[in-house]
Amino acid sequence: MKIMNCPLNGPRNISEFAYGGEVKPVPAADAPTPDWADYVYYHDNQPGIVREWWLHVPTSYWFVAVRDVTSDKIIATYRPEEAPP
């Protein structure tokens, strides 16, 4: 079983987590529609190291994971209010 370290709950089976998409800046409320469409519908989907939102489902706790999507190795996880490692 693959293990992920939740910043709130510690190491847990990967089955307890849900993927929430790439971390990217939220457009301003009055940003043009294409900017919002890009934010909602499009993803970079590039190989390499990316920052992603993940949810620990039993606690409904959202956090950020740094993951190498080429090797599927989880490099770090941290609370969203913390600075990235």
Add this chain to the structure above:
Amino acid sequence: MAALRKGFIDTGKIAPVLPALALADFSLKSRTGFKGSGAASWLAAQGLVLPDDPNQACTDAQGRMVARLSWGEFLLLGDFAGLEKAWSYESAPMCFPLPRQDSHAWIVVSGEVAPKMMAKICGIDLRPQVFPKGAIAQTSVARLNAIIIADQIGGRGGFHLLSDGSTSQYLWDCLVDAMLEFEGAPVRSEALSKETHGQTDAQG
């Protein structure tokens, strides 16, 4: 007139004497919660002693339990009606009630062999040397989301399990099945509640 409460679970056959591994439905007992960035400071101002870190629980002088589920979320097991009355939107900034009475079933497992039984349905190591009294795990139990709190229940080690009321009958049946090989059995809540949370079913 006190509101009538109905349990979530059909407990089935009840053991006449307390077995070495016992299961009880505490769902009729009182519980509540508070959440928000101001929850810790408001609860402390009301005189509650709070655990310093998330996933820790402590018991007060009246036997009630305060469980800290995250930096700003608290689950309160026992009669905290005074707190619920004291709360108001104006007097408790960034602190909001999180009622648990009708959302979560409260099941108790008691017995020194409880960690061994729980290992069949939960991936977390719940042995007392790594999961002592007051430890909390919010995880998957029998593939359901559940809160597990280690405690001394009925004078021996055990766990409080809080899980969604709508699936609690399934969880109860899984626990009854898992405890069969340890000769465990369901008991009435009174058999385990004398030393727990300072309340009786009549109060709860």
